[in-house]
Amino acid sequence: MTTPKTLYDKIWDAHLVDEAEDGTCLLYIDRHLVHEVTSPQAFEGLRMTGRTVRAPDKTIAVPDHNVPTTAGREDPKNMTEDSAVQVAALDKNAKDFGINYYPVSDVRQGIVHIVGPENGWTLPGMTVVCGDSHTATHGAFGALAHGIGTSEVEHVLATQTLIQKKSKNMKVEITGKLRPGVTAKDITLSVIGHTGTAGGTGYVIEYCGEAIRDLSMEGRMTVCNMAIEGGARAGLIAPDEKTFEYVKGRPHAPKAGQWEAAMEWWKTLYSDDDAHWDKVVTIKGEDIAPVVTWGTSPEDVLPIDALVPSPDDFKGGKVEAARRSLEYMGLTPGQKLSDVQIDTVFIGSCTNGRIEDLRAAAEILKGKKIKDGLRAMVVPGSGLVRAQAEEEGLAQIFQDAGFEWRLAGCSMCLAMNPDQLAPGERCASTSNRNFEGRQGYKGRTHLMSPAMAAAAAITGHLTDIRELS
Amino acid sequence: MDKFTTLTGIAAPLDLINVDTDMIIPKQFLKTIKREGLGANLFDEMRFDRQGNEIPDFVLNKPQYREAEILVSGDNFGCGSSREHAPWAIKDFGIRCVIAPSFADIFFNNCFKNGILPIPLPQEQVDILMKDAEKGANARMTIDLEAQEITTSDGQVIPFEVDAFKKHCLLNGLDDIGLTLEKAAAIDSFEATQNAQRPWV
Numbered sequence: 001m002t003t004p005k006t007l008y009d010k011i012w013d014a015h016l017v018d019e020a021e022d023g024t025c026l027l028y029i030d031r032h033l034v035h036e037v038t039s040p041q042a043f044e045g046l047r048m049t050g051r052t053v054r055a056p057d058k059t060i061a062v063p064d065h066n067v068p069t070t071a072g073r074e075d076p077k078n079m080t081e082d083s084a085v086q087v088a089a090l091d092k093n094a095k096d097f098g099i100n101y102y103p104v105s106d107v108r109q110g111i112v113h114i115v116g117p118e119n120g121w122t123l124p125g126m127t128v129v130c131g132d133s134h135t136a137t138h139g140a141f142g143a144l145a146h147g148i149g150t151s152e153v154e155h156v157l158a159t160q161t162l163i164q165k166k167s168k169n170m171k172v173e174i175t176g177k178l179r180p181g182v183t184a185k186d187i188t189l190s191v192i193g194h195t196g197t198a199g200g201t202g203y204v205i206e207y208c209g210e211a212i213r214d215l216s217m218e219g220r221m222t223v224c225n226m227a228i229e230g231g232a233r234a235g236l237i238a239p240d241e242k243t244f245e246y247v248k249g250r251p252h253a254p255k256a257g258q259w260e261a262a263m264e265w266w267k268t269l270y271s272d273d274d275a276h277w278d279k280v281v282t283i284k285g286e287d288i289a290p291v292v293t294w295g296t297s298p299e300d301v302l303p304i305d306a307l308v309p310s311p312d313d314f315k316g317g318k319v320e321a322a323r324r325s326l327e328y329m330g331l332t333p334g335q336k337l338s339d340v341q342i343d344t345v346f347i348g349s350c351t352n353g354r355i356e357d358l359r360a361a362a363e364i365l366k367g368k369k370i371k372d373g374l375r376a377m378v379v380p381g382s383g384l385v386r387a388q389a390e391e392e393g394l395a396q397i398f399q400d401a402g403f404e405w406r407l408a409g410c411s412m413c414l415a416m417n418p419d420q421l422a423p424g425e426r427c428a429s430t431s432n433r434n435f436e437g438r439q440g441y442k443g444r445t446h447l448m449s450p451a452m453a454a455a456a457a458i459t460g461h462l463t464d465i466r467e468l469s
Numbered sequence: 470m471d472k473f474t475t476l477t478g479i480a481a482p483l484d485l486i487n488v489d490t491d492m493i494i495p496k497q498f499l500k501t502i503k504r505e506g507l508g509a510n511l512f513d514e515m516r517f518d519r520q521g522n523e524i525p526d527f528v529l530n531k532p533q534y535r536e537a538e539i540l541v542s543g544d545n546f547g548c549g550s551s552r553e554h555a556p557w558a559i560k561d562f563g564i565r566c567v568i569a570p571s572f573a574d575i576f577f578n579n580c581f582k583n584g585i586l587p588i589p590l591p592q593e594q595v596d597i598l599m600k601d602a603e604k605g606a607n608a609r610m611t612i613d614l615e616a617q618e619i620t621t622s623d624g625q626v627i628p629f630e631v632d633a634f635k636k637h638c639l640l641n642g643l644d645d646i647g648l649t650l651e652k653a654a655a656i657d658s659f660e661a662t663q664n665a666q667r668p669w670v
């Protein structure tokens with residue numbers, strides 16, 4: 001009898017090129033996604049050493065992090081000079097090294113983690129890397145996907161492999177059904193609230209259970225996206241019929257003839273019943289509430305109907321961290337979270353910039369107006385998402401409600417482009433990080449689901465979606 | 470890559486948990502296409518006010534820590550993005566070793582690629598080193614990678630663990646890519662097998 005394996009074990013074994021005695025492994029990489037911010041030094045390294053890109057057909061580049069999301073951005077004059085230099089460097093590197101490329105003028109351009117799945121580059125059982133921590137997103141397809149640094153980007157470009165040691169296996173099971181108003185974002189934030197931002201360090205997480213199975217592919221991507229905020233190297237969800245359905249027919253998915261062979265392998269990609277787990281976390285789906293973050297770490301999560309905590313509620317280093325967070329966020333212990341007034345709403349990012357996210361927000365906003373004086377923007381995750389939302393009439397709903405309707409990119413998720421919070425400005429955001437200064441110097445971020453962000457746009461304060469009928 | 474063998478230097482105490490990569494190097498400094506020069510903006514938003522004046526309270530602005538080569542910090546150091554600009558900034562400032570109870574995975578890896586030694590230690594031992602670092606400039610610590618030992622200013626020796634392969638690369642300043650390219654034959658044969666078994670990849 002063969003030893004039972006987890007999904008992670010199976011993908012790992014299928015990509016092992018070499019294993020040294022001390023367990024240091026060389027892992028083959030099937031897809032390498034590249035963006036403008038973390039790649040210039042890697043290409044420079046290749047040039048300096050006279051190396052080439054080993055597998056240009058497995059390498060896909062797209063500018064997303066610092067491109068403006070306003071009209072006219074194809075003209076470098078409409079970018080800040082340093083951003084234009086980075087984008088021009090990517091243009092040139094993509095051309096010189098012959099890799100797949102979606103420039104800003106291409107309708108398929110968008111956030112790298114949305115572009116990959118959308119075009120069928122991301123497939124079950126693959127290894128996927130990108131010089132970006134949210135590469136975990138692709139794990140929703142049952143692909144082993146993780147973020148790497150620029151030196152590793154160079155390593156993958158040159159060798160199509162990565163030097164790795166195997167992580168431990170962690171199972172996060174979300175049992176049963178979710179309650180109304182609870183979304184994939186609430187699941188993933190609640191898991192981090194439960195395990196802490198370092199809880200997943202050293203692990204690859206596999207999310208499973210009925211509540212995960214019930215999610216759409218989009219929801220699953222939201223869950224895996226934030227595995228990194230929980231400290232994990234990667235998040236995985238075993239592929240199933242929904243996955244295959246999503247993948248089928250995409251431009252780079254296997255074509256007829258190969259499809260059947262692919263399916264045959266993909267169907268073996270699940271954790272065996274008696275596989276060994278180094279850690280297991282089980283959360284009941286019905287215990288998850290719509291949540292928001294109150295602090296400056298993604299683990300600072302509470303149900304929307306809770307009160308702002310006090311530093312004394314914590315232990316150890318967290319006491320000082322909570323004090324610092326509350327001061328930065330301008331919140332008072334004991335205050336109702338749903339009383340917190342906001343200035344800005346941001347809907348977008350690789351966590352929640354897909355069509356289903358826009359649908360969920362538009363559903364709430366239909367026929368409504370945003371609160372007077374509020375700034376609100378929707379930044380679709382890709383040009384294709386944007387086009388589809390226009391076709392479905394969602395863009396009109398957003399615009400009628402008072403939202404700005406932008407072009408695709410990372411935008412205010414990390415505020416490297418002109419979309420930034422002013423000091424003290426408070427934002428209801430569907431992105432993934434609420435770190436100090438993340439969305440702009442001294443900006444204050446509350447993370448939440450698209451529906452909750454839309455609700456906050458209407459009322460002007462953090463809002464319990466269940467009370468907005 | 471620069472070698473790391475032994476280091477005797479000033480250790481700066483940064484007693485904060487979850488020091489994230491946005492704190493280490495805010496995104497406005499990521500728009501560079503170079504690896505150098507980022508030290509000037511290490512911990513920018515904690516180190517300088519908006520006018521660019523130093524914030525005197527911040528540890529690396531204190532006279533006794535301006536030349537720090539070691540950083541002692543709290544749990545989950547380097548969490549957040551994959552930006553290698555974080556270790557580039559740390560190294561460019563002159564810090565070659567970071568000690569904390571735990572590190573975020575990608576940051577931890579990135580350090581080794583840049584000649585920086587990250588040392589995870591149990592909280593009690595970090596507490597001892599934090600106290601030692603708080604003594605200021607006269608409190609020089611010594612890190613000996615070969616022996617895997619930290620010696621505090623008063624001679625207390627604390628052993629640490631390090632991955633054997635990473636240690637070997639750091640001690641010898643080895644370039645990973647060069648090492649991997651020596652295995653080109655194994656990569657070729659993997660690709661040939663994969664092309665046969667999973668041609669759609």
Ligand code: SF4
Pocket residue numbers: 064065111112113132134349350351409410413414431432
């Ligand atoms: S949307 Fe945000 S988290 Fe996602 S890749 Fe862009 S900057 Fe990173």
